[in-house]
Amino acid sequence: MQHHHGEPWQSPDAAKVxxxxxxxxxxxxxxxxxxMGEAAQRDRQRIYPLEALALFSRSGLGSISVPAALGGGGxxxxxxxxxxxxxxxxxxxLGQIPQNHFGIIQFILDQGTAAQQRDLLGAVVAGQRLGNGGPEKNTRHTRDVRARLQQREEGLRLTGEKFYSTGALFAHIVVTTALDDDGAAVMIFVPRLSAGLTVIDDWSGMGQRTTASGTVRFQEVTVDASxxxxxxxxxxxxxxxxxxxxxxxxxxAGIGRGAFDEACEFVRHHSRPWIDANVERxxxxxxxxxxxxxxxxELHAAEALLRRAARIVDECRxxxxxxxxxxxxxxAVAEAKVLTTRIALKASEKLLEWGGxxxxxxxxxxxxxWRNARTHTLHDPVRWKYHAIGNYYLNGIFPARHAWI
Known part of the structure; x- marks a missing residue:
């Protein structure tokens, strides 16, 4: 499906901080x-943004949320x-490829030991990308895990199959979940080139076409207990x-802004006025x-709530x-997500209406x-954001704790 130019998961370029x-x-x-230059062409032909992704990592953007005490930007x-x-x-x-990378960084900070933080976040600071060995496709819901991490005489071995594995194809470390021998859920960090780890380029979504959010298969993959x-x-x-x-x-919010800006450009330079408007342009x-x-x-309102949500997350760190x-x-983030979902869909549809x-x-x-907006905003249902917000302000009920809320 894809034409590669080198292998992006192999030794990363030296990254700045x-x-x-x-x-x-x-x-x-x-x-x-x-x-931006070839975004439309890449979408049309499913060509991955490897050059821009390499610049993202090389410039140091991948470690900006790593605390300064651990070598990151802080x-x-x-x-x-x-x-x-x-x-x-x-x-x-391109924005979605490192999406999970940052959520995983926060997970390491929340749950990892000091040694694990030094090890894994040190790799991030050096320019390595964390990719998502996503949820499982044929289960009852997203938290139903069938992958297994089993203790063998020769050590830990991981077996399972995942989908929606955004960024795994381009990762240096693939991060996934499994149940251990005690039935406890664990997060596992596996080098991309491990024997038995296969990334299958089978993402066929109508939008977000170059995220490679397809299948990852683990077949008796050796796992480092640390x-x-x-x-x-x-x-x-x-x-x-x-x-x-x-x-x-x-x-x-970025999709909404990109669609709005391109809409204005198209209206100004490429569209014709409706005859009853009696105008030249x-x-x-x-x-x-x-x-x-x-x-x-509405776009400005969504961007303002996004900034407010980020400020509140920072205050709670x-x-x-x-x-x-x-x-x-x-x-706070749910409130922002309600508006960013709406404006991504609305601006991308209005672009076509205004352009004719x-x-x-x-x-x-x-x-x-629109295809990108419709696809990405399906990550989790916004109707449950409204519920979480309303139940919080009306009844003082805290939202359910998930990796996505």
């Missing part, structure tokens, strides 16, 4: 500029969210879900101008996280914005 917000934003803009989640929003406005498939971290019980407060969802929302149609104003107001703080962070029939021509590739 970014320790100021401005340097991170500048690096994100550089990655976005590189990615930057805020406000900065992380902005980085993802900027890159996703250019190419949300790279196994028990998954927490639901009783222990964590920011992992809020961080994961914040990045999801940032990607959707489509951009001078007062009804279209009002519609653009409505959508831009720390070693003494309480259930109240975890809930506050999750609800010619906006649907394949040569322009404008349909990719």
């Amino acid at each position: 970014i320790n100021t917000e401005q340097d991170a934003i500048d690096a994100a803009h550089a990655v976005a500029a590189l990615a 930057l805020s989640y406000r900065t992380v969210a902005e980085v993802f929003r900027i890159i996703s406005a250019a190419d949300p498939s 790279r196994v971290i028990p998954l927490p019980t639901d009783e222990k407060p964590s920011l992992r879900g809020a961080v994961s969802q914040l990045i999801q929302a940032a990607i959707d 489509n951009a001078d149609d007062p009804h279209l101008q009002a519609d653009v104003g409505r959508v831009f107001t 720390g070693s003494s996280l309480t259930a109240e703080e975890a809930a506050r962070a999750s609800v 029939s010619r906006a649907t021509l394949s040569e322009h590739g404008l349909d990719r914005h």
Whole structure:
């Protein structure tokens, strides 16, 4: 399906460490500029953004949320969210590839021992990418795990099959879940080139076409016991879900912004006005101008709630996280995700409406914005965000703790 240019998971280029917000934003803009040029062509032909992904890692963006004490940038989640929003406005498939990388970093900080943090986050600071050995396709729900980590005479062995494995094809370390011999759920970190680990490039989604979110198969894969971290019980407060969802929302906000900007460009230069408007340019149609104003107001609102959510997540960071703080962070992010979901879908659909029939021509590739929005926003149902928000403010009930809320 895919034409590769080298193997992106092999020894990474030496990575910089970014320790100021401005340097991170500048690096994100550089990655976005590189990615934007051929985004429509890559989407059409399922060509992976390997060059831009390499720049993402080489520039140091992969370690900006790693604490400075562990060698990383020690930057805020406000900065992380902005980085993802900027890159996703250019190419949300590129934005999604390291999506799980940052959620896993937070998991290591929450649950890993000091030695595991030094080991795994040291690899991240050196430029290695963490890829997702995702949930399992043929189970009752996303937390139904059939993969097994078994103790043999010769050591630990992992067997199972995963899907929605975003970033695994491009990872240096594949991260997945399994049940151990006691039936306890664990997170396992496996080198990408391990014997018995196969990444199958079978993602066929209509959108986010170059995320390679397909199958990962583990067949008696050797596992280093020092790279196994028990998954927490639901009783222990964590920011992992809020961080994961914040990045999801940032990607959707980026899709909305990218669609809106391309819509305005298309209206100005490529579309014709409706005959009854009696104007020379489509951009001078007062009804279209009002519609653009409505959508831009909603886009600004979504971006504002995204920044607010990131600020609240940052306020709740720390070693003494309480259930109240975890809930506050999750609800704030849920509020942002409601609006970023809506604007990603709305802006990408309005792009086609404002541009008229010619906006649907394949040569322009404008349909990719809606396909990306519709695909990425299906990660988890936004109707349950409304429920979580309402139950919190009405009844004081904290949201269920998942890796995605």
